[in-house]
Amino acid sequence: MAISFKNVAKAFGQKKVLDGVSFSVETGEVLFILGKSGMGKSVTLKTTIGLMKPDRGEIYVHGEAVHTASEHTLAQVRKKCGMVFQHPALLDSLTIFENVAFGLETKNRERVIECLKLVHLDESILNRKPQEISYGMQKRVSLARTLAPGPQILLFDEPTTGLDPITTNAVNELIAELSDRLNVTSVVVSHDMGCALRIADRILVLDQGNILALDTVDRIKSSSEPLIQDFLREAL
Numbered sequence: 187m188a189i190s191f192k193n194v195a196k197a198f199g200q201k202k203v204l205d206g207v208s209f210s211v212e213t214g215e216v217l218f219i220l221g222k223s224g225m226g227k228s229v230t231l232k233t234t235i236g237l238m239k240p241d242r243g244e245i246y247v248h249g250e251a252v253h254t255a256s257e258h259t260l261a262q263v264r265k266k267c268g269m270v271f272q273h274p275a276l277l278d279s280l281t282i283f284e285n286v287a288f289g290l291e292t293k294n295r296e297r298v299i300e301c302l303k304l305v306h307l308d309e310s311i312l313n314r315k316p317q318e319i320s321y322g323m324q325k326r327v328s329l330a331r332t333l334a335p336g337p338q339i340l341l342f343d344e345p346t347t348g349l350d351p352i353t354t355n356a357v358n359e360l361i362a363e364l365s366d367r368l369n370v371t372s373v374v375v376s377h378d379m380g381c382a383l384r385i386a387d388r389i390l391v392l393d394q395g396n397i398l399a400l401d402t403v404d405r406i407k408s409s410s411e412p413l414i415q416d417f418l419r420e421a422l
């Protein structure tokens with residue numbers, strides 16, 4: 187098992203964002219997390235790698251307890267997990283090459299170019315600074331940087347929002363391929379039900395602090411839940 191949440195709760199003030207949430211993600215699985223804005227999708231990803239502590243409950247990554255982990259253990263967990271943030275978090279003062287090579291122990295040019303190719307970019311941008319390329323390109327560079335060290339678990343926060351349809355397809359294919367070929371586990375937060383239906387193994391729907399549904403694509407497709415039906419209509 188790659189990730190496990192047991193009765194995880196997190197509130198901000200009066201707002202219970204996660205109200206006792208339990209689920210597991212199998213190794214090599216692609217799990218999509220869907221939910222309306224503000225329903226705790228990003229919080230779920232952040233607590234998985236200890237960027238945010240839950241108020242209660244337990245979180246395990248490859249059997250390692252994240253909720254009680256020391257900074258040292260968290261650093262090891264984060265080496266295994268790559269996180270692609272909702273907004274590209276590139277370092278402005280570094281070049282694209284330096285950004286992609288950031289997590290590499292040896293700053294290998296070939297590996298950097300290989301990862302840029304995976305996200306449909308090439309070496310022509312290596313010496314540019316993030317502010318000199320478009321938002322969509324920055325998102326792709328940020329994904330390339332996450333892929334570079336070869337993580338076993340990938341956490342994506344809306345990886346395709348703001349990307350053109352061709353790159354969106356490329357990113358989705360990449361997620362499916364990493365899962366099939368390298369047995370990489372992916373958790374993908376998305377608003378895109380169409381994409382979830384194509385590449386997810388299972389879909390988790392978060393609503394009002396709880397799991398409204400967690401099921402295979404086929405079962406989600408035949409769900410009678412009004413919220414899920416709304417998502418399904420958008421995917422038509």
Ligand SMILES: Nc1ncnc2c1ncn2[C@@H]1O[C@H](COP(=O)(O)OP(=O)(O)OP(=O)(O)O)[C@@H](O)[C@H]1O
Nearest residue numbers: 198201203221222223224225226227228229230272
């Ligand atoms: N650091 C924080 N401090 C205070 N409130 C927070 C913090 N992080 C998240 N929240 C609140 O928790 C709720 C859930 O946030 P979260 O970012 O997980 O939503 P989301 O499902 O990712 O939404 P979106 O689809 O808009 O990205 C929101 O109401 C948000 O305002």
Ligand SMILES: [Mg+2]
Nearest residue numbers: 227228272343
């Ligand atoms: Mg979010």
